Each structure stands twice: as C-alpha cells, then as structure tokens.
Amino acid sequence: MKIIVCIKRVVDTETRVKIGADGKSIDLGGVQFITAPYDEMAVEKAIQLRDEAGEGSVTVVTVGPAAATKELRTALAMGADEALHAVTEEHLGPNATAAALQAALGDRAFDLILCGKQATDEDDAAVGPLLAAGLGLPCVAFVHSLTVAAGHAIVEREIDGETEILEVDLPAVLTAQKGLAEPRYPGLKGIMAAKKKPLESVPAEVTDGPTEVRALELPPARSAMVTIEPTPAGMQTLLTALRQEKKVL
Amino acid sequence: MADILIYLETAQSSDGAALKKPAAEVATAGRALADALGGRLVAVITGSVAPEGVLGRHGVDEVLHVEGDAFGRHLLDAQAAALEAAMADVEPASVLLAATVLGKELSAFVAGRTGRALISDATSVGADGTQVVASKPKYAGKAMAQIAATRPSIVSLRPNAVPAAENPREAATRTLAVEAPAARVRLREVVPSAETQLELTEADIIVSGGRGIGGPDAWDEILGLASALGAAHGASRAVVDAGWRPHAEQVGQTGKTVSPKLYVACGISGAIQHLAGMSSSKVIVAVNKDPEAPIFKVADYGIVGDVHDVLPMLSEAAGSFLAG
Numbered sequence: 001m002k003i004i005v006c007i008k009r010v011v012d013t014e015t016r017v018k019i020g021a022d023g024k025s026i027d028l029g030g031v032q033f034i035t036a037p038y039d040e041m042a043v044e045k046a047i048q049l050r051d052e053a054g055e056g057s058v059t060v061v062t063v064g065p066a067a068a069t070k071e072l073r074t075a076l077a078m079g080a081d082e083a084l085h086a087v088t089e090e091h092l093g094p095n096a097t098a099a100a101l102q103a104a105l106g107d108r109a110f111d112l113i114l115c116g117k118q119a120t121d122e123d124d125a126a127v128g129p130l131l132a133a134g135l136g137l138p139c140v141a142f143v144h145s146l147t148v149a150a151g152h153a154i155v156e157r158e159i160d161g162e163t164e165i166l167e168v169d170l171p172a173v174l175t176a177q178k179g180l181a182e183p184r185y186p187g188l189k190g191i192m193a194a195k196k197k198p199l200e201s202v203p204a205e206v207t208d209g210p211t212e213v214r215a216l217e218l219p220p221a222r223s224a225m226v227t228i229e230p231t232p233a234g235m236q237t238l239l240t241a242l243r244q245e246k247k248v249l
Numbered sequence: 250m251a252d253i254l255i256y257l258e259t260a261q262s263s264d265g266a267a268l269k270k271p272a273a274e275v276a277t278a279g280r281a282l283a284d285a286l287g288g289r290l291v292a293v294i295t296g297s298v299a300p301e302g303v304l305g306r307h308g309v310d311e312v313l314h315v316e317g318d319a320f321g322r323h324l325l326d327a328q329a330a331a332l333e334a335a336m337a338d339v340e341p342a343s344v345l346l347a348a349t350v351l352g353k354e355l356s357a358f359v360a361g362r363t364g365r366a367l368i369s370d371a372t373s374v375g376a377d378g379t380q381v382v383a384s385k386p387k388y389a390g391k392a393m394a395q396i397a398a399t400r401p402s403i404v405s406l407r408p409n410a411v412p413a414a415e416n417p418r419e420a421a422t423r424t425l426a427v428e429a430p431a432a433r434v435r436l437r438e439v440v441p442s443a444e445t446q447l448e449l450t451e452a453d454i455i456v457s458g459g460r461g462i463g464g465p466d467a468w469d470e471i472l473g474l475a476s477a478l479g480a481a482h483g484a485s486r487a488v489v490d491a492g493w494r495p496h497a498e499q500v501g502q503t504g505k506t507v508s509p510k511l512y513v514a515c516g517i518s519g520a521i522q523h524l525a526g527m528s529s530s531k532v533i534v535a536v537n538k539d540p541e542a543p544i545f546k547v548a549d550y551g552i553v554g555d556v557h558d559v560l561p562m563l564s565e566a567a568g569s570f571l572a573g
Contacts, residue, residue: 011388013389013502013503013521013522013525014521014522015388015391016391016521017388017391017392019392026388026392037503038503093367093396094357094367094369095360095361095366095367098361120388120389120502120503121387121388122369122387123369123370123385123386123387123388123389123506124353124357124367124369124370125353125354125357125369125370126353126356126357126360126367126369127357128357129353129354129355129357129358129361130357130358130360130361130367131361132358132361133357133358133359133360133361133362134361138325138326138433138434139325139354139358139434140325140354140434141350141353141354141357142350142354144496154437157350158350158442158497159323159350159351160260160269160349160448161441161442161446161448161497162439162440162441162442163439163440163442164436164438164439165436165437165438165439165440166434166435166436166437167434167435167437168433168434168435169433169434172433172434177496178496178499178503178504179496209366210364210365210366210367210398210399210400210402211366211367211368211396211397211398211399211402212396212397212399213394213395213396214382214395214396214397215394215395216387216392216393216394216395217392217393217395218391218392218393219386219390219391219392219393219528219529222528222533222546222547222548222549223549225545225546225548225549225550225551226549226550226551227550227551227552227553228534228550228551228552229552230552230553230554230555230558230559230562231562232562232566234552235562235563235565235566235567236566236570238534238550238552238563239566239567239570240570241550242511242532242534242550243570246511246531246532246549248453248454248510248511248531248532249454249478249511249570249571
C-alpha cells in the first residue's frame with residue numbers, strides 16, 4: 001500500500017491577521033507556521049493504514065516555500081517514510097497548487113492520495129478534488145472514516161446531517177475531515193529518525209493561475225455592543241430589539 | 250459567453266425530491282451576474298425534480314433537466330458528467346453553485362476537468378467589465394479577499410451569504426440527455442442521524458454552547474433555547490473535544506464557518522478560532538458570566554450573567570414572545 005499525503009505549511013490558527021504592505025496578502029512578520037490541521041490528520045491516517053497493513057510506504061509532499069522543510073520533517077518524525085518538496089516562494093491559488101502537486105508527483109506509483117479537506121489559510125477545500133481531476137482519479141472529499149480493502153476503500157462522510165457510506169475504487173484521492181485520525185505528537189525517537197529519512201527537493205512547476213487576488217482586507221468592524229440586563233425585563237428588551245431593530249426574529 | 254449557468258443540489262426524501270435551501274440564493278446571485286454581463290441565466294438540475302416555478306421566481310430563464318436514476322442521488326462522477334454536459338451546451342461565462350460539502354467537491358472537480366478558474370466559498374460575486382470578481386473569506390474569515398477570474402470560472406457561493414430575491418419570469422424547461430459514466434464512487438448506505446436538524450451552515454438562527462454550559466447533562470438548556478427560537482444548535486471546539494457534542498455541531502476554524510442572521514453564543518469565551526467561524530453572523534448575542542470574555546468584542550448584544558439563570562429565562566421569554 002503506497003500512500004501519498006499532500007500537506008501545506010500555513011499560518012498558525014492562533015494568528016491575528018494583519019494585512020501586508022502590498023494590500024493583497026497578510027503580513028507574515030512574527031507569524032508562527034504549522035502544518036494545516038486537516039493535513040496532519042491525513043498524515044496520521046496514512047501512517048495507521050501502513051502500519052495496519054504491515055507493508056507499504058507513506059510519502060508526504062508539499063508545494064511551498066523552502067521553509068516548509070520544517071513541516072515535512074514533522075511528518076517524517078510522525079512516521080512518514082519519505083518527503084517530496086516542490087519549492088516555490090510564490091503563494092499559489094488552488095488551480096496552480098493542484099497543477100504543481102501533480103507535476104511534482106510525476107509518474108510515481110501509488111494506491112491512495114490523502115489530503116486535508118482544506119488548508120486553513122485559503123479555506124478553499126479544492127486542492128484534493130482538483131488533483132483528482134488532473135490525475136483522472138475518483139474523489140471523495142470530507143471523509144471522517146476510512147478503511148481499505150482489496151482494490152477499493154470504504155469511506156464515510158456527513159452530508160446534511162446524514163452519514164453516507166461510500167465505496168470508492170483505488171487509486172483515489174480522499175480528503176480528511178476531523179475525526180479521521182487524531183494526529184500523534186512526534187517523539188524524540190521519531191524526530192531523530194526523521195533527520196535520516198529521504199527528503200527530495202525539486203523546483204515547483206508554477207503555471208499561471210487563472211485567478212488573481214486583487215485585494216485583501218480585514219472584515220468590517222462590528223458595531224458597539226449593547227448591554228442587556230440578565231432579568232426577565234432584559235429578555236423582553238433583547239427580543240424586541242432583535243425583532244424591531246434587527247429584524248432577525 | 251455572457252450566459253451564467255447555475256447548478257442546484259436537490260435533496261431526496263420519501264416525499265420525492267426538492268431543491269435544497271441555497272438554490273434560491275444561488276439563483277439570485279446568478280441573475281444579478283447574468284444581468285451585469287448581459288447574458289441569460291440557465292439552471293441545471295438532476296434527478297426527479299421539477300422546480301420550474303421556484304426557479305422562474307428567482308430569475309432563471311431556462312432549466313436544463315438531466316433525468317435518470319444515476320443522477321438521483323448525488324454521486325460525484327454522475328453529477329460532474331451532468332454539469333459538464335450543461336456547460337458544453339450553454340458555454341457559460343461562469344458557473345455558480347452552493348459551497349456545501351457536495352458543492353465544494355463538485356466545483357473543484359469540474360474546474361480541474363474543464364480547466365476553469367475556481368473561486369471557492371465566495372460571499373458575493375459580481376462583474377468588472379467582462380471579468381468575474383468575487384469576495385471570499387480567507388483565514389477562516391479573519392480576512393476578505395477580492396479575487397478576479399482571468400478565465401471562464403466556477404464560483405461556489407457560501408450558503409446564507411446572498412439573500413434570496415424574487416425576479417419572476419417564465420422559465421422554459423429542456424431535457425438534456427446525459428449518459429451516466431461508470432460510477433467509481435458508489436453509495437453503500439445512508440445512515441440518518443439520531444436527531445435531525447437543519448444543516449448549521451444553512452440555518453437562519455444558531456444557538457451555540459461552550460464549556461461554560463458545564464457538561465453534557467446541562468445541554469438541555471441549549472436545546473431548549475434553540476427550540477424556543479426555532480434555531481439549529483452548535484457547539485464550541487472545547488465542547489466537541491471534551492466529547493459532550495458531535496463534531497458535526499462544531500463552529501469555528503476546525504469546524505463549520507457559519508453566517509446566520511442570529512447567532513446566540515452561550516458560555517463561549519470566544520477563542521480566536523471560534524470567532525473566526527461565526528463573526529460574519531448578522532447579529533450576535535453573547536451570554537457569559539465573565540464580562541472580559543472576548544466574545545463580547547464581537548457581540549451586538551451582551552448579557553453578563555450565569556448561563557444557567559439566563560438561558561431558561563430567555564427560553565421562556567422567547568416562547569411567549571414568538572407565540573404572541
């Protein structure tokens with residue numbers, strides 16, 4: 001079972017966003033970076049599948065800046081076998097990211113590609129299905145459960161409050177929703193071992209994306225708060241305001 | 250290429266098929282974009298549903314209907330084939346659909362297969378000359394990007410972001426014959442959830458609880474207020490991580506991003522990841538005993554008090570207020 005996991009280096013979810021001088025991106029000064037949380041879940045699941053099968057390999061791949069070596073090493077420390085880094089300092093949109101991933105993978109053989117459902121910077125939830133389309137593979141996004149059998153996988157996902165159980169032919173591209181696996185913290189042994197694992201760097205094949213960011217702005221500030229007393233009269237005041245002023249009841 | 254194509258999800262139930270709630274919003278946004286570009290608005294629908302009346306009301310000029318059992322339930326390969334057939338027929342400047350789980354998957358998959366520019370999870374869409382331009386939240390809503398498509402595009406629209414408006418006309422219907430592709434993804438089973446509530450991202454009102462509720466046994470207070478307000482109910486990450494509530498109810502950066510008309514945060518302190526998931530709500534009411542809680546910084550109405558006192562009081566008041 002050869003599994004490829006696509007990960008992305010993103011700003012920490014704790015980050016307070018400031019707009020950069022170009023007005024099109026965020027100010028990265030003093031910002032901490034992490035592996036996108038759903039991507040970590042995908043890495044963990046891949047390691048578990050390999051270990052349950054007792055054979056196979058987990059390859060982590062990223063398209064990102066030279067500094068993303070840190071996130072690849074973290075995945076190796078968790079237990080992935082090898083890493084592939086398509087290096088670009090450009091911030092790519094979803095179409096261009098998927099194209100660069102596909103180019104980096106080249107003609108590698110695999111049984112399964114796992115991605116996080118979305119990276120927590122762009123929040124597009126698009127690279128997995130875009131990559132599946134590019135590779136001509138089937139796709140199921142937002143899966144919270146995955147088991148692998150001969151030639152196919154059984155996955156579960158939540159749609160409109162119902163759980164769909166789907167069977168998908170392999171190879172396929174699946175994207176991880178919370179619940180798929182709880183990422184482990186890499187131990188010291190893993191961190192030491194990761195230093196010796198293969199990490200291949202290649203220049204990313206960057207194509208002109210068909211979208212351009214014209215501006216990035218902070219969301220509009222919210223109006224000042226009205227304090228409501230925690231009393232029955234206060235509740236009436238609140239309900240009346242919600243109906244008559246805000247027209248939401 | 251000035252026409253706009255919209256793809257509308259349908260829900261299958263024992264009563265037959267019906268359009269899902271965001272359909273009218275997608276049609277409204279599509280109508281405005283078609284008018285801006287000087288084109289027609291065409292809708293594609295799949296499976297056994299005949300909603301011409303609804304669609305005409307929201308500005309659709311023509312409905313393309315893809316029939317057949319393979320298209321009834323949403324399975325990606327078949328839906329992609331249906332949408333691509335409609336795109337080949339209409340040659341639209343842009344394709345609009347709802348940014349639901351299925352809509353995000355379908356839009357990216359079809360964008361990849363047809364080489365179209367993708368703008369995912371937009372909160373508004375318009376035209377600058379002949380170019381389609383959309384606003385979309387990034388960093389879980391901590392920033393808003395203006396994104397232009399330099400090629401024909403596919404745009405998924407966040408539910409609840411564009412209010413549905415009427416623009417009635419007579420919508421013609423045409424059947425589009427599409428051969429179902431081999432299903433590489435097959436449905437084995439659908440397990441209904443134990444409790445049914447409206448999908449959080451589509452709800453008009455959400456009542457959410459945090460760790461301040463105290464425990465799973467006290468959740469009745471959240472459910473009681475939600476019921477009194479006719480609301481869906483959500484939870485903070487702390488509550489989901491503690492196992493009090495399922496992940497499907499989680500609002501925030503690793504849960505759902507919601508923009509209801511009214512969001513009532515109860516016993517939620519307002520971690521930055523939670524605020525990211527709900528601060529685009531139109532009106533926010535917060536109940537918390539800590540007057541310094543960050544949730545009050547985004548709230549329109551704040552009640553400083555114990556949730557165990559305030560929630561029953563508010564539930565009772567809401568019950569009689571809305572009945573009267």
